[in-house]
Amino acid sequence: MAEKVAEKSVDISPIQQFLYCGTPKAWLDHAVEELETLLIDHAHCEKKAAATAVKLMFRYPERLDLLKKLSQLIREEVLHFEQVLEFIEQQGIKYRAIKPSRYAASLHQYVAKDEPQRFIDGLIIGGIIEARSCERFHALVPYLKDSHPELAKYYRFLLKSESRHFMDYIDLAKQYAGSDIDERLDFFLQKEQELIESPDPLFRFHSGVPV
Amino acid sequence: MAEKVAEKSVDISPIQQFLYCGTPKAWLDHAVEELETLLIDHAHCEKKAAATAVKLMFRYPERLDLLKKLSQLIREEVLHFEQVLEFIEQQGIKYRAIKPSRYAASLHQYVAKDEPQRFIDGLIIGGIIEARSCERFHALVPYLKDSHPELAKYYRFLLKSESRHFMDYIDLAKQYAGSDIDERLDFFLQKEQELIESPDPLFRFHSGVPV
Numbered sequence: 270m271a272e273k274v275a276e277k278s279v280d281i282s283p284i285q286q287f288l289y290c291g292t293p294k295a296w297l298d299h300a301v302e303e304l305e306t307l308l309i310d311h312a313h314c315e316k317k318a319a320a321t322a323v324k325l326m327f328r329y330p331e332r333l334d335l336l337k338k339l340s341q342l343i344r345e346e347v348l349h350f351e352q353v354l355e356f357i358e359q360q361g362i363k364y365r366a367i368k369p370s371r372y373a374a375s376l377h378q379y380v381a382k383d384e385p386q387r388f389i390d391g392l393i394i395g396g397i398i399e400a401r402s403c404e405r406f407h408a409l410v411p412y413l414k415d416s417h418p419e420l421a422k423y424y425r426f427l428l429k430s431e432s433r434h435f436m437d438y439i440d441l442a443k444q445y446a447g448s449d450i451d452e453r454l455d456f457f458l459q460k461e462q463e464l465i466e467s468p469d470p471l472f473r474f475h476s477g478v479p480v
Numbered sequence: 481m482a483e484k485v486a487e488k489s490v491d492i493s494p495i496q497q498f499l500y501c502g503t504p505k506a507w508l509d510h511a512v513e514e515l516e517t518l519l520i521d522h523a524h525c526e527k528k529a530a531a532t533a534v535k536l537m538f539r540y541p542e543r544l545d546l547l548k549k550l551s552q553l554i555r556e557e558v559l560h561f562e563q564v565l566e567f568i569e570q571q572g573i574k575y576r577a578i579k580p581s582r583y584a585a586s587l588h589q590y591v592a593k594d595e596p597q598r599f600i601d602g603l604i605i606g607g608i609i610e611a612r613s614c615e616r617f618h619a620l621v622p623y624l625k626d627s628h629p630e631l632a633k634y635y636r637f638l639l640k641s642e643s644r645h646f647m648d649y650i651d652l653a654k655q656y657a658g659s660d661i662d663e664r665l666d667f668f669l670q671k672e673q674e675l676i677e678s679p680d681p682l683f684r685f686h687s688g689v690p691v
Contacts, residue, residue: 316537316547319554323534326527330577333565336527340558343530347551354544366541 281407284400284432287439289462292408296465299479301412303472304420305362308353310474313369314402315350318434319343321395328388335445338437345430356420370473372464373398379460386453389446393454396438397461401475403431492618495611495643498650500673503619507676510690512623514683515631516573519564521685524580525613526561529645530554532606539599546656549648556641567631581684583675584609590671597664600657604665607649608672612686614642 285291300307322339329335357364376397380390406424414421442450469477496502511518533550540546568575587608591601617635625632653661680688 313541320534320538323531327531330524331575333569333575337562337565340562343558344555347554351548351551354548358544364542364544 281403281428281432284403284407284435287400287435287458288397288404289458290465292405293466293478295478296476297408297412299472300409301416304417305360306367306472307474308357308360308362309364309367310370312350312353312357312364313367314474315346315353317369317373318395318398319346319350321391322346325388325391325395328391329445335441338441342434342437345434349427349430352423356423367473368471370471370475371469371477372473372475375464376457376460379457385445389442389450390453390457392438392442392445393450393457396435396442397457398475399431399435399438401461401465403428403435405474406431492614492639492643495614495618495646498611498646498669499608499615500669501676503616504677504689506689507687508619508623510683511620512627515628516571517578517683518685519568519571519573520575520578521581523561523564523568523575524578525685526557526564528580528584529606529609530557530561532602533557536599536602536606539602540656546652549652553645553648556645560638560641563634567634578684579682581682581686582680582688583684583686586675587668587671590668596656600653600661601664601668603649603653603656604661604668607646607653608668609686610642610646610649612672612676614639614646616685617642 322343326336326339326343354364373394376394380394381387406427410421410425413424439454442454446453464475464477467477468480470480472479533554537547537550537554565575584605587605591605592598617638621632621636624635650665653665657664675686675688678688679691681691683690
Protein backbone atom coordinates (compact mmCIF):
# COMPACT_ATOMS: atom_id res chain seq x y z
CA MET A 270 0.00 0.00 0.00
CA ALA A 271 2.72 2.41 1.02
CA GLU A 272 4.56 1.44 -2.13
CA LYS A 273 1.51 2.22 -4.22
CA VAL A 274 1.19 5.68 -2.67
CA ALA A 275 4.87 6.33 -3.29
CA GLU A 276 4.47 5.19 -6.88
CA LYS A 277 1.45 7.39 -7.36
CA SER A 278 3.29 10.45 -6.08
CA VAL A 279 5.74 10.19 -8.96
CA ASP A 280 3.34 9.04 -11.67
CA ILE A 281 4.81 10.41 -14.87
CA SER A 282 2.72 8.39 -17.30
CA PRO A 283 1.14 11.57 -18.80
CA ILE A 284 4.66 12.75 -19.62
CA GLN A 285 5.73 9.42 -21.04
CA GLN A 286 2.61 9.44 -23.22
CA PHE A 287 3.25 13.05 -24.25
CA LEU A 288 6.82 12.48 -25.46
CA TYR A 289 7.37 10.37 -28.58
CA CYS A 290 10.13 8.21 -27.07
CA GLY A 291 11.76 7.25 -23.80
CA THR A 292 15.40 7.93 -22.95
CA PRO A 293 17.59 5.32 -24.67
CA LYS A 294 19.32 2.87 -22.31
CA ALA A 295 22.69 3.79 -23.84
CA TRP A 296 22.26 7.37 -22.57
CA LEU A 297 21.39 6.17 -19.05
CA ASP A 298 24.36 3.79 -18.93
CA HIS A 299 26.61 6.64 -19.98
CA ALA A 300 25.06 9.18 -17.58
CA VAL A 301 26.09 7.29 -14.44
CA GLU A 302 29.66 7.26 -15.76
CA GLU A 303 29.62 11.03 -16.38
CA LEU A 304 27.80 12.25 -13.33
CA GLU A 305 30.04 15.30 -13.02
CA THR A 306 29.06 16.58 -16.48
CA LEU A 307 25.44 15.62 -15.86
CA LEU A 308 25.24 17.70 -12.67
CA ILE A 309 27.05 20.72 -14.07
CA ASP A 310 24.85 20.69 -17.17
CA HIS A 311 21.75 20.21 -15.03
CA ALA A 312 22.67 23.37 -13.06
CA HIS A 313 23.15 25.28 -16.33
CA CYS A 314 19.76 24.04 -17.56
CA GLU A 315 17.98 25.33 -14.43
CA LYS A 316 19.63 28.73 -14.90
CA LYS A 317 18.72 28.74 -18.58
CA ALA A 318 15.11 27.76 -17.81
CA ALA A 319 14.83 30.75 -15.45
CA ALA A 320 16.31 33.08 -18.08
CA THR A 321 13.88 31.79 -20.73
CA ALA A 322 10.90 32.36 -18.44
CA VAL A 323 12.15 35.89 -17.65
CA LYS A 324 12.36 36.62 -21.38
CA LEU A 325 8.78 35.39 -21.88
CA MET A 326 7.62 37.73 -19.07
CA PHE A 327 8.70 40.72 -21.13
CA ARG A 328 6.94 39.49 -24.27
CA TYR A 329 3.37 39.87 -23.01
CA PRO A 330 3.68 42.38 -20.17
CA GLU A 331 -0.06 42.83 -19.64
CA ARG A 332 -1.22 39.22 -19.18
CA LEU A 333 -1.48 38.81 -15.42
CA ASP A 334 -2.14 35.04 -15.46
CA LEU A 335 0.88 34.43 -17.67
CA LEU A 336 3.11 36.69 -15.56
CA LYS A 337 2.12 34.96 -12.34
CA LYS A 338 2.73 31.46 -13.73
CA LEU A 339 6.11 32.47 -15.15
CA SER A 340 7.07 34.25 -11.96
CA GLN A 341 6.40 31.15 -9.83
CA LEU A 342 8.24 29.04 -12.36
CA ILE A 343 11.31 31.33 -12.19
CA ARG A 344 11.35 31.08 -8.40
CA GLU A 345 11.36 27.30 -8.60
CA GLU A 346 13.99 27.11 -11.34
CA VAL A 347 16.47 29.32 -9.48
CA LEU A 348 15.83 27.43 -6.26
CA HIS A 349 16.64 24.18 -8.11
CA PHE A 350 19.73 25.87 -9.52
CA GLU A 351 20.90 26.60 -5.96
CA GLN A 352 20.08 23.06 -4.86
CA VAL A 353 22.02 21.48 -7.73
CA LEU A 354 24.97 23.77 -6.94
CA GLU A 355 24.87 22.42 -3.39
CA PHE A 356 25.05 18.86 -4.70
CA ILE A 357 27.95 19.80 -6.93
CA GLU A 358 29.85 21.25 -3.98
CA GLN A 359 29.00 18.29 -1.74
CA GLN A 360 30.42 15.92 -4.35
CA GLY A 361 33.61 17.97 -4.52
CA ILE A 362 32.95 18.77 -8.18
CA LYS A 363 34.33 22.03 -9.57
CA TYR A 364 31.48 24.00 -11.13
CA ARG A 365 32.47 25.40 -14.49
CA ALA A 366 31.07 26.76 -17.74
CA ILE A 367 30.56 23.98 -20.30
CA LYS A 368 29.44 23.96 -23.92
CA PRO A 369 25.65 23.57 -24.04
CA SER A 370 23.92 20.61 -25.62
CA ARG A 371 22.64 20.86 -29.22
CA TYR A 372 19.15 20.10 -27.86
CA ALA A 373 17.50 23.45 -27.02
CA ALA A 374 19.19 25.36 -29.85
CA SER A 375 18.11 22.69 -32.36
CA LEU A 376 14.49 22.98 -31.26
CA HIS A 377 14.60 26.78 -31.24
CA GLN A 378 15.80 26.98 -34.86
CA TYR A 379 12.25 26.00 -35.94
CA VAL A 380 10.52 28.77 -33.96
CA ALA A 381 8.27 30.94 -36.16
CA LYS A 382 9.65 34.36 -37.04
CA ASP A 383 6.38 36.21 -36.48
CA GLU A 384 4.14 36.73 -33.47
CA PRO A 385 1.95 35.33 -32.09
CA GLN A 386 3.25 31.96 -33.40
CA ARG A 387 6.74 32.79 -32.17
CA PHE A 388 5.43 33.09 -28.63
CA ILE A 389 3.32 29.91 -28.89
CA ASP A 390 6.31 27.96 -30.26
CA GLY A 391 8.41 29.22 -27.33
CA LEU A 392 5.84 27.93 -24.88
CA ILE A 393 5.58 24.56 -26.68
CA ILE A 394 9.36 24.12 -26.61
CA GLY A 395 9.40 25.12 -22.94
CA GLY A 396 6.83 22.42 -22.23
CA ILE A 397 8.72 19.77 -24.20
CA ILE A 398 12.02 20.54 -22.44
CA GLU A 399 10.34 20.34 -19.02
CA ALA A 400 8.69 17.05 -20.02
CA ARG A 401 11.99 15.53 -21.19
CA SER A 402 13.76 16.69 -18.02
CA CYS A 403 11.05 15.05 -15.99
CA GLU A 404 11.25 11.81 -17.98
CA ARG A 405 15.05 11.73 -17.54
CA PHE A 406 14.93 12.38 -13.78
CA HIS A 407 12.52 9.47 -13.49
CA ALA A 408 14.62 7.19 -15.70
CA LEU A 409 17.79 8.05 -13.76
CA VAL A 410 16.42 7.19 -10.32
CA PRO A 411 16.96 3.38 -10.52
CA TYR A 412 20.45 3.98 -11.94
CA LEU A 413 21.42 6.25 -9.04
CA LYS A 414 19.59 4.90 -6.04
CA ASP A 415 22.37 2.57 -4.86
CA SER A 416 25.45 4.61 -5.72
CA HIS A 417 23.99 8.09 -5.04
CA PRO A 418 20.86 7.71 -2.91
CA GLU A 419 20.68 11.43 -2.05
CA LEU A 420 20.76 12.44 -5.69
CA ALA A 421 18.18 9.77 -6.58
CA LYS A 422 15.94 11.17 -3.83
CA TYR A 423 16.42 14.70 -5.11
CA TYR A 424 15.62 13.74 -8.71
CA ARG A 425 12.48 12.01 -7.48
CA PHE A 426 11.55 15.25 -5.69
CA LEU A 427 12.21 17.33 -8.82
CA LEU A 428 9.77 15.22 -10.85
CA LYS A 429 6.85 16.86 -9.12
CA SER A 430 7.66 20.46 -9.88
CA GLU A 431 9.00 19.74 -13.36
CA SER A 432 5.82 17.90 -14.28
CA ARG A 433 3.82 20.95 -13.17
CA HIS A 434 6.04 23.19 -15.33
CA PHE A 435 5.41 20.97 -18.34
CA MET A 436 1.63 21.30 -17.88
CA ASP A 437 1.88 25.05 -17.23
CA TYR A 438 3.72 25.64 -20.49
CA ILE A 439 1.43 23.47 -22.59
CA ASP A 440 -1.71 24.98 -21.00
CA LEU A 441 -0.42 28.49 -21.68
CA ALA A 442 0.39 27.56 -25.28
CA LYS A 443 -3.17 26.27 -25.78
CA GLN A 444 -4.66 29.31 -24.09
CA TYR A 445 -2.70 31.88 -26.10
CA ALA A 446 -2.99 30.04 -29.40
CA GLY A 447 -6.77 30.34 -29.26
CA SER A 448 -6.88 27.38 -31.64
CA ASP A 449 -5.63 23.81 -31.81
CA ILE A 450 -1.88 23.43 -31.22
CA ASP A 451 -1.80 19.69 -32.02
CA GLU A 452 -0.12 20.02 -35.39
CA ARG A 453 2.63 22.32 -34.12
CA LEU A 454 3.11 20.15 -31.04
CA ASP A 455 3.43 17.07 -33.24
CA PHE A 456 6.07 18.85 -35.34
CA PHE A 457 8.21 19.77 -32.34
CA LEU A 458 7.77 16.38 -30.66
CA GLN A 459 9.02 14.66 -33.83
CA LYS A 460 12.07 16.93 -33.93
CA GLU A 461 12.65 16.23 -30.25
CA GLN A 462 12.49 12.49 -30.78
CA GLU A 463 15.13 12.77 -33.51
CA LEU A 464 17.43 14.65 -31.15
CA ILE A 465 16.98 12.06 -28.40
CA GLU A 466 17.36 8.98 -30.61
CA SER A 467 20.13 10.09 -32.96
CA PRO A 468 23.87 9.83 -32.20
CA ASP A 469 25.26 12.81 -30.27
CA PRO A 470 29.00 13.21 -29.66
CA LEU A 471 28.51 15.66 -26.73
CA PHE A 472 27.11 14.10 -23.56
CA ARG A 473 24.74 16.45 -21.72
CA PHE A 474 21.52 16.29 -19.70
CA HIS A 475 19.43 16.50 -22.89
CA SER A 476 21.83 14.85 -25.34
CA GLY A 477 21.10 12.07 -27.83
CA VAL A 478 22.60 8.59 -27.98
CA PRO A 479 26.26 8.68 -26.85
CA VAL A 480 28.76 7.74 -29.56
CA MET B 481 11.36 49.70 24.46
CA ALA B 482 9.12 47.89 22.01
CA GLU B 483 9.16 50.98 19.87
CA LYS B 484 12.94 51.03 19.91
CA VAL B 485 13.09 47.41 18.72
CA ALA B 486 10.62 48.17 15.94
CA GLU B 487 12.65 51.20 14.92
CA LYS B 488 15.85 49.19 14.92
CA SER B 489 14.33 46.56 12.64
CA VAL B 490 13.89 49.15 9.90
CA ASP B 491 17.04 51.16 10.52
CA ILE B 492 17.96 52.49 7.12
CA SER B 493 20.51 55.06 8.25
CA PRO B 494 23.34 53.24 6.35
CA ILE B 495 21.30 53.69 3.20
CA GLN B 496 20.47 57.30 3.92
CA GLN B 497 24.18 57.94 4.50
CA PHE B 498 25.09 56.05 1.34
CA LEU B 499 22.81 58.06 -0.99
CA TYR B 500 23.65 61.71 -1.65
CA CYS B 501 20.12 63.00 -1.06
CA GLY B 502 16.76 62.04 0.38
CA THR B 503 13.56 61.84 -1.65
CA PRO B 504 12.17 65.37 -2.17
CA LYS B 505 8.93 66.11 -0.35
CA ALA B 506 7.33 67.14 -3.65
CA TRP B 507 7.77 63.59 -4.97
CA LEU B 508 6.19 62.07 -1.84
CA ASP B 509 3.22 64.47 -1.97
CA HIS B 510 2.70 63.51 -5.59
CA ALA B 511 3.15 59.76 -5.02
CA VAL B 512 0.12 59.44 -2.73
CA GLU B 513 -1.96 61.11 -5.43
CA GLU B 514 -0.72 58.70 -8.09
CA LEU B 515 -0.71 55.44 -6.20
CA GLU B 516 -1.96 53.50 -9.22
CA THR B 517 1.07 54.49 -11.32
CA LEU B 518 3.36 53.98 -8.33
CA LEU B 519 2.20 50.39 -7.81
CA ILE B 520 2.27 49.43 -11.48
CA ASP B 521 5.75 50.89 -11.88
CA HIS B 522 6.87 49.19 -8.69
CA ALA B 523 5.78 45.83 -10.11
CA HIS B 524 7.68 46.55 -13.34
CA CYS B 525 10.77 47.46 -11.30
CA GLU B 526 10.72 44.14 -9.44
CA LYS B 527 10.45 42.29 -12.75
CA LYS B 528 13.27 44.39 -14.21
CA ALA B 529 15.45 43.78 -11.14
CA ALA B 530 15.03 40.02 -11.59
CA ALA B 531 15.89 40.29 -15.30
CA THR B 532 19.02 42.34 -14.53
CA ALA B 533 20.20 39.78 -11.97
CA VAL B 534 19.59 36.95 -14.47
CA LYS B 535 21.70 38.80 -17.05
CA LEU B 536 24.53 39.20 -14.52
CA MET B 537 24.41 35.43 -13.83
CA PHE B 538 25.40 34.75 -17.42
CA ARG B 539 28.29 37.21 -17.35
CA TYR B 540 30.49 35.31 -14.89
CA PRO B 541 29.21 31.74 -15.13
CA GLU B 542 31.96 30.23 -13.00
CA ARG B 543 31.80 32.33 -9.82
CA LEU B 544 29.80 30.25 -7.40
CA ASP B 545 29.48 32.90 -4.68
CA LEU B 546 28.19 35.44 -7.21
CA LEU B 547 25.75 32.96 -8.75
CA LYS B 548 24.32 32.00 -5.37
CA LYS B 549 23.82 35.61 -4.27
CA LEU B 550 22.17 36.53 -7.58
CA SER B 551 20.01 33.44 -7.53
CA GLN B 552 18.63 34.25 -4.05
CA LEU B 553 18.12 37.83 -5.14
CA ILE B 554 16.12 36.74 -8.21
CA ARG B 555 13.89 34.56 -6.06
CA GLU B 556 13.13 37.50 -3.79
CA GLU B 557 12.54 39.96 -6.63
CA VAL B 558 10.04 37.73 -8.42
CA LEU B 559 8.28 36.96 -5.15
CA HIS B 560 7.94 40.72 -4.56
CA PHE B 561 6.67 41.06 -8.11
CA GLU B 562 3.91 38.56 -7.34
CA GLN B 563 3.11 40.31 -4.07
CA VAL B 564 2.83 43.73 -5.71
CA LEU B 565 0.58 42.22 -8.40
CA GLU B 566 -1.65 40.97 -5.59
CA PHE B 567 -1.88 44.49 -4.16
CA ILE B 568 -2.69 45.84 -7.59
CA GLU B 569 -5.53 43.35 -7.99
CA GLN B 570 -6.81 43.95 -4.46
CA GLN B 571 -7.00 47.67 -5.18
CA GLY B 572 -8.96 47.00 -8.36
CA ILE B 573 -6.20 48.55 -10.45
CA LYS B 574 -5.73 47.31 -14.01
CA TYR B 575 -2.15 46.17 -14.46
CA ARG B 576 -0.70 47.46 -17.71
CA ALA B 577 2.56 48.16 -19.51
CA ILE B 578 3.76 51.71 -18.85
CA LYS B 579 6.69 53.73 -20.14
CA PRO B 580 9.65 53.23 -17.82
CA SER B 581 11.25 56.03 -15.84
CA ARG B 582 14.34 57.79 -17.20
CA TYR B 583 16.15 56.70 -14.01
CA ALA B 584 17.78 53.30 -14.73
CA ALA B 585 18.48 54.04 -18.40
CA SER B 586 20.13 57.35 -17.47
CA LEU B 587 22.44 55.63 -15.01
CA HIS B 588 23.23 52.80 -17.43
CA GLN B 589 24.37 55.19 -20.18
CA TYR B 590 27.56 55.79 -18.14
CA VAL B 591 28.45 52.10 -17.83
CA ALA B 592 31.98 51.34 -19.10
CA LYS B 593 32.17 49.66 -22.51
CA ASP B 594 34.87 47.16 -21.51
CA GLU B 595 35.06 44.37 -18.96
CA PRO B 596 35.69 44.04 -16.10
CA GLN B 597 34.62 47.67 -15.42
CA ARG B 598 31.36 47.10 -17.28
CA PHE B 599 30.45 44.36 -14.81
CA ILE B 600 31.55 46.42 -11.75
CA ASP B 601 29.50 49.39 -12.97
CA GLY B 602 26.48 47.13 -13.38
CA LEU B 603 26.83 45.94 -9.78
CA ILE B 604 27.28 49.53 -8.49
CA ILE B 605 24.13 50.69 -10.32
CA GLY B 606 22.28 47.63 -9.00
CA GLY B 607 23.28 48.62 -5.47
CA ILE B 608 22.28 52.27 -5.94
CA ILE B 609 18.85 51.36 -7.35
CA GLU B 610 18.21 48.96 -4.45
CA ALA B 611 19.31 51.66 -1.98
CA ARG B 612 17.02 54.28 -3.53
CA SER B 613 14.09 51.85 -3.55
CA CYS B 614 14.70 51.17 0.11
CA GLU B 615 14.92 54.88 0.94
CA ARG B 616 11.65 55.53 -0.92
CA PHE B 617 9.76 52.66 0.75
CA HIS B 618 10.85 54.08 4.10
CA ALA B 619 9.91 57.67 3.16
CA LEU B 620 6.49 56.53 1.85
CA VAL B 621 5.44 54.71 5.02
CA PRO B 622 4.25 57.79 6.99
CA TYR B 623 2.43 59.04 3.88
CA LEU B 624 0.53 55.75 3.46
CA LYS B 625 -0.03 54.44 6.97
CA ASP B 626 -3.42 56.09 7.49
CA SER B 627 -4.91 55.82 4.00
CA HIS B 628 -3.32 52.47 3.00
CA PRO B 629 -2.15 50.69 6.17
CA GLU B 630 -1.61 47.35 4.40
CA LEU B 631 0.61 48.88 1.75
CA ALA B 632 2.53 50.84 4.42
CA LYS B 633 3.08 47.57 6.29
CA TYR B 634 4.24 45.84 3.11
CA TYR B 635 6.68 48.63 2.25
CA ARG B 636 8.08 48.43 5.76
CA PHE B 637 8.55 44.68 5.23
CA LEU B 638 10.28 45.26 1.87
CA LEU B 639 12.87 47.54 3.47
CA LYS B 640 14.59 44.56 5.03
CA SER B 641 15.20 42.53 1.92
CA GLU B 642 15.93 45.56 -0.26
CA SER B 643 18.55 46.78 2.20
CA ARG B 644 20.21 43.35 2.02
CA HIS B 645 20.19 43.53 -1.80
CA PHE B 646 21.87 46.93 -1.67
CA MET B 647 24.68 45.53 0.51
CA ASP B 648 24.98 42.39 -1.63
CA TYR B 649 25.50 44.40 -4.80
CA ILE B 650 28.00 46.82 -3.27
CA ASP B 651 29.93 43.99 -1.59
CA LEU B 652 30.11 42.08 -4.88
CA ALA B 653 31.29 45.23 -6.69
CA LYS B 654 34.10 45.69 -4.13
CA GLN B 655 35.03 42.01 -4.28
CA TYR B 656 35.19 41.81 -8.08
CA ALA B 657 36.86 45.18 -8.54
CA GLY B 658 39.84 44.02 -6.53
CA SER B 659 40.60 47.70 -5.90
CA ASP B 660 38.91 50.74 -4.46
CA ILE B 661 35.50 51.51 -6.02
CA ASP B 662 35.02 54.82 -4.15
CA GLU B 663 35.68 57.06 -7.13
CA ARG B 664 33.31 55.18 -9.42
CA LEU B 665 30.68 54.97 -6.68
CA ASP B 666 30.96 58.73 -6.11
CA PHE B 667 30.47 59.33 -9.84
CA PHE B 668 27.28 57.25 -10.03
CA LEU B 669 25.90 58.63 -6.75
CA GLN B 670 26.31 62.17 -8.09
CA LYS B 671 24.47 61.26 -11.28
CA GLU B 672 21.77 59.60 -9.22
CA GLN B 673 21.34 62.68 -7.05
CA GLU B 674 20.86 64.79 -10.19
CA LEU B 675 18.12 62.43 -11.41
CA ILE B 676 16.33 62.54 -8.06
CA GLU B 677 16.57 66.31 -7.52
CA SER B 678 15.95 67.60 -11.05
CA PRO B 679 12.50 68.17 -12.59
CA ASP B 680 11.01 65.07 -14.20
CA PRO B 681 7.79 65.23 -16.24
CA LEU B 682 7.10 61.48 -15.93
CA PHE B 683 6.05 60.32 -12.45
CA ARG B 684 7.43 56.90 -11.60
CA PHE B 685 8.81 54.98 -8.60
CA HIS B 686 12.32 56.35 -9.24
CA SER B 687 11.40 59.65 -10.90
CA GLY B 688 12.76 63.13 -10.09
CA VAL B 689 10.85 66.15 -8.83
CA PRO B 690 7.34 66.23 -10.36
CA VAL B 691 6.67 69.18 -12.63
